[in-house]
Amino acid sequence: MLKENADNTSHNSVSHKMRYHRFELFMDLIKEIDGPIRILDIGGTEAYWKMMGLNSDRIKITLLNLTSEKTSTSNILSVRGDATNLSSYKDKSFDIVFSNSVIEHLFTEMNQRKMAAEAMRVGRRYFIQTPNFYFPLEPHFLFPFFQFLPKSIRVSLINRFALGHFKRIERIDDARKLVDEIRLLTIKEMKRLFPGSKIWEEKLYGLTKSIIAHNFS
Known part of the structure; x- marks a missing residue:
């Protein structure tokens, strides 16, 4: 949290x-x-x-x-x-x-x-x-319509790029956990x-x- x-x-x-x-x-x-x-x-x-x-x-x-x-x-x-x-x-x-x-x-x-x-x-x-x-505008990642994207794409984006309030998350499991959290x-x-x-x-x-x-x- x-x-x-x-x-x-x-x-x-x-x-x-x-x-x-x-x-x-x-x-x-x-x-x-x-x-x-x-x-x-x-x-x-x-x-x-x-x-x-x-x-x-x-x-x-x-x-x-x-x-x-x-x-x-x-x-x-x-x-x-x-x-x-x-x-x-x-x-x-x-x-x-x-x-x-x-x-x-x-x-x-x-x-x-x-x-x-x-x-x-x-x-x-x-x-x-x-x-x-x-x-x-999704408020955490500051990416337009981020919340409407398929989960796999959201995970891939934050695994590849720094978005909004977050640095790039290198481990795919950590990226998936963050997507699941919100x-x-x-x-x-x-x-x-x-x-x-x-x-x-x-x-x-x-x-x-x-x-x-x-x-x-």
Whole structure:
């Protein structure tokens, strides 16, 4: 499961501007919550929250990734965990479960269902973003219509060339694993994973670039 690449995104890039606009939406939504706020960020980084300029003592953030890291911010804790199995947390342990561009990195539809179910279980509210399958430019490899190509061609391309955020992957098995890891979602699938959620479509040039499912009022 890959982490958000917020650390390496230019502040002037389209991706950063869209990410910041998304964060503004999130901050507007959490205004309805009184008192301290506990957030579980699945797949998040301390750099992301710093880049977004979060500065609130009432917000405590737990970053959950496959490996934990040291943090330099007193209200941010990094822990090791599995997005598909949050059994170490009781129901409604967090005020919000937050996640950017993670649920598409879980290999299978079953794992995506598990993450969605766990997010809804441990969080009173959730805010889950993922790239849209139907956006023409595949967001990881930055290759037009990459997701529509046969698997064998996708594997061959990343085995031969550096694409998007990835260097050329020399071992064919590693290339195949990366292709298998990324399963982009549609709006219909997000609605099915998060029943009863509100869906916000993040637009670029009139097209839906990413999808956010949340259950804020």
